[in-house]
Amino acid sequence: MTIQEIQDEIIEEFDMFDDWMQKYDYLIELSKDLPLLDEKHKLDENIIKGCQSKVWLHAEKQGDSVRYTADSDAIITKGIVALLVRVYDQQKSKDILENELHFIDAIGLKEHLSMTRSNGLVSMIKQMKFYALAFQAN
């Protein structure tokens, strides 16, 4: 699936929910599904620090594509991290760089990407693109 198709799929999933409680319960479920970051990658250099919660991000080059694994110490953040990984994982560097993320807005979780949240997600997206750029150059 392309990045756009995955985003549309996520939007469709969230359309089923009537209120924030259901959305958050779903994020909690997703957080449990996120393949845990290998302990050996849970290094300080992989931490994206926010003042509220932390995100760990690891990326590996696989041909033209990028493999991402990530984790967070907060469950809601981790649920959103799971969605971001679902969208970008195993995609081509070029596509990662060219496709903007619109699903977060569309599913009503935009507030988690605001500056005040300081949960590491904004920096995480930047870092995901940075890896894509770096791997593309190599």
Add this chain to the structure above:
Amino acid sequence: MALNLENIRAQFPVLHQEVNGRPLVYFDNAATSQKPKMVIDAIAQYYNKENSNIHRGVHYLSQLATDKYEKAREAIRRLLNAKAVEEIIFTRGTTEAINLVANCLTRSLFKPGDEIIISAIEHHSNIVPWQMACEQSGAVLKVIPVLDSGELDMDAYKALLNEKTKFVTVNSISNALGTVNPIEEIIALAHAKGALILIDGAQSVPHAKVDVQALDADFYCFSAHKMYGPTGVGVLHGKKEILEKMPPYHGGGEMIKEVTFEGTTYNDLPFKFEGGTPNIAGGIGVEAAVRFMEEVGVENIANYEAELLAYALEKLKEIEGVQFIGEAKNRAGLVSFNLKGIHPYDAGTVLDKLGIAIRTGHHCAQPVMDRFDVPGTMRASFAVYNTKQEIDVFIAGIHRVKQMFG
């Protein structure tokens, strides 16, 4: 005296709204308090009818605005029981007040090898300016450790004090833990060694009677926005004889007597430290905030908030998994805690959805979080307009959080 809560709440327009479909419960008062109508009106009145630059115009409006602004300085003097209005310096906030002192003393007092003592439970704004002062002067930073209870290790403090100690600074109440520090003793011990001392009163002035003459600290500072006043105004109280010896801070208009290209003579106190056009509207708003506190009664505020805190602690203790961060015998204004196995970010997010505003995170006190080995805490902090019913809503919210993440 029982407070007329209905009357008090009616004075705060912001409280009467729904957030995420629920009546707002505002428990983030340690970050900033809400403003009563009299403060909002005073600021609007200034811009509607009185706006003018102060201290230099001979025209009617300038005189009017000057009188009002200086009346605010007198109100602060009264609130703090300071000896003279010259000792009241307006700043942008507590942070600027601390930076002012750190900067001016770096240029006039601190020498290589001197020691500056801070505590382990300071806000970043009472850590970083002293690190900068040390960097520039060659002085050395010493830190009073905190005990597991959230109280300062006073024996360690006594051991840190010596003839090299030039300066000591601590907060009166910790914004991260709510610990009330024994500042009278801390001040006396610093003075016994001949050191100057600054008290960060940001969390005290809104909640308790402060008498700077009785305290005898050399510097005392706080922010207006945490005491029902506007943002962007703070106060530095300093002893006159010390302020007079200190070099000025910002150079500019207002702080001068005479300027030539050969040299400048500086203005008298307090203007020497107030370069540039000040936050006039803010100052006028502060005057109204002081009046609000006086009308309610500072002691009434303190007693009522102590009642709220005791009620919140009692209710929280009944909840399984609540872990208090800091359990000092003497604490005020706020409670800092975590729920076992639940990240404060998750808890804060769900409470927000329930219309409850608390602070989660490190509260600009990362060393405190490191000391207690937590990623952050949940902090509920109270003001005079909060109610026990709101605490009940908050407690129900905590149960909801536990249900979702437990």
